[in-house]
Amino acid sequence: MTTPLQPPPKKDPQIPTRPPQLPPIPRSRAALAMSAAAAKGQFALQTCRDCGAVCYPPRDGCPKCLSTRLRFQPVAAGGELIAETTVQASTDLYFRERLPWRVGTVTLDCGPSVMAHVHADLTTPSRVTMAMKLDKGGNAVLFALPEKVTDHMEDDPQYRELNASPKHRRVLVTDGRSGVGQAVVQALLDAGAATVFVGIADPWKPFAGAADLGGDPRIEVMTLDVTDTTSVKELAGEIGGKTDILVNTADHVRPGGILSRSDIVTSRDEFEVNVFGLQRLAQAFGPLMRARGADGANSAVAFVDILPIHALSNWHAFGAHSASAAARHSVLQCLRGEMRAGGVRVLSVFTGPVDDDWRQTVEPPKLAPTAIAKAVVAALQGGIEDYYVGDIAKDVLEKWLDNPKVLEREQQA
């Protein structure tokens, strides 16, 4: 059993914050495809289309038949840990600061034998379940875990480096007015967050669920209007240095396409919240979080945005909103590269239509706010970069991967 992670002590202001270091970054192009699979939470390895051999490390020619037709696809995640070592000396700054570090050799059931990070609860030899996770540098690594979940398994320090667990962390939820925002607050508290700061614009305006936000001493309601640069900066000045996770739940949504509106007033409101609001949050909180990427057990770990799956391909019924979602997706891609220097993940939680007042006329299936909240926590706990919630989001993704131009027409129907 893993020693449970204790709540970190209050920070000593006399001790300088440790500048974040990253594990080794360079990868071959073939290895980047493994990172792409891990970003979606898949366990996938290169498989030869001609002879079926599973190949590792990633390469450009099959070692069994010399075929160049190698594709990443999901494979069985079982294996056996047959050898281990604990690294106690390293020339790499990231690992030097985290020694000792346990690694091992695992023979995978699907064929290859691999080097992997090894969970503290494992003994050698033993059966293991392999996970493919993104490390702090944003690249896929293999992690050997016990076959059966052990107590406090997620608290293993090596494993915690590969996730963004809210446990003992302080989280800002940017919009607590919406059903989604309130559900996210509750899910984070249930997942062990130390504090949840909840942003509310114009707090004097009443809203449904306001009373529930006063119920838990771990909740702190803060004034935050993402359309107002000063408001965002003021809040960052107040809590930016202790925001470990930011979850942007703000979304301004109205039905209609481009020609169903006579001017750009509504579109401008959508962009103010969905695109520029996101950028304001990133500019105010991003640098502070990036500087605290290695700040102990409650280091800054993740910047999460919840956005419609129609960021990938315009949905005619909410065409103008889709346009803001596409811009939002692009902003997140940029931010992902910029935040990486601090080892802070940028997570995109893609959703189908939410079951709320503005989508009353949309046919089901629609997503309950609690389903989205659950997904946010799962993305954090798994360190998953692209998380797709619900049947619609998964369906759109599959169609988009298959043929984006066909999807464009399907969504115009």
Place this chain on the structure above:
Amino acid sequence: MTLRPAGRRQGYDKVVVAVPVTVPYKRYAIEPAHWWVAEALRALVAEAGIEGSDLDGLSVSSFTLAPDTAVGLTQHFGLSPRWLDSIPMGGASAVVALRRAARAVQTGDARLIACVGADTNHVDSFRRLLSSFSRFAQDASYPYGYGGPNASFALLTDYYMRRYDARREDFGKLCVAQRQNALTYPHAIFKKPLTLDDYMGARPISEPIRLFDCVMPVAGAEAFLVTTEDVAKDLGLAHARLLSAIERHNAFPDDPVQMRGGWALDIDELWGMAGLDPERIDLVETYDDYPVIVTMQFEDLGFCKKGEGPDFIRSHSFTNDGSFPNNTSGGQLSAGQAGAAGGYLGMVEAIRQVTGQSLAKPVANAHRALVSGFGMVNFDRGLCSGAAILEGVAP
């Protein structure tokens, strides 16, 4: 279509090695690799009694020549060889360089070939070499704790210990014996005795690997001359015949952990070509990046069976004046690892021992030596392996 079986390799008749050269090692050097190559060539030419322009073949092994290659060195040193080789095979470099040079001499492509292994060691060389070693290491080994070769061989050692009941004391015995041999060799970088207690209690590096399982990176160079028996006699050079040599890469790729090297595939030809059996060997120079690899070579080269390594270690002393002399100048573990010259250390020492030119304590009646090479941890195992058997010619 059925492919007929591959033929056996031909022997290396009349090919000899001579003029063992060592440029004394330094822990750190400010001179680049080129300087170390030059020092080795200068000494080789002087001791052979020839001019640089007499060299018509050159084989170079070095990790630290960048941006140059062996080609650039010809102009750098004013050489005009008609045969040029570059062997980027780390610990297998000397065996492979000799094997290929021998073929060139045998066929008349060249007459006098200088084989050189040389590397410099700046304060940050080791860190830099690690970071650009191979694509598989970059993708699949460094991101896991960045323990470098220490971690890779720790996994191999751990597996070997579990599978064959080896103890750290067994590996320690090899290291202690090599240190005893090193104390008789003037160029060894380590000058103090090593006890088994020192070995057992040393600082952990990547368990079960501790400090004295690891080589010390240094700057240095080693070289030798490959020519024909007739030319060696004309020049009055003490020399040794090349009785046999093998080379193999990426053997047994499906073994989940490397428990055997390419020697195990080619051993029958190695002994067959030499017309000898293991009892006829007077000293052995194994590649000792880590003691588990030495043990593996005892097994794969036919001195004992697979898995009997630990018992074999318990039944010999491995010192120059004892039973089964191994790594008679201290090996890399005690003499230092000068990059690719580390692959040359045992070859140069073997030439000295069998030609009566030993700088270390001579092995009594040393006529025949087996030199083994192993190199290039591309990912989880050493890919290159080779071995050569030398026989000294009485002057």
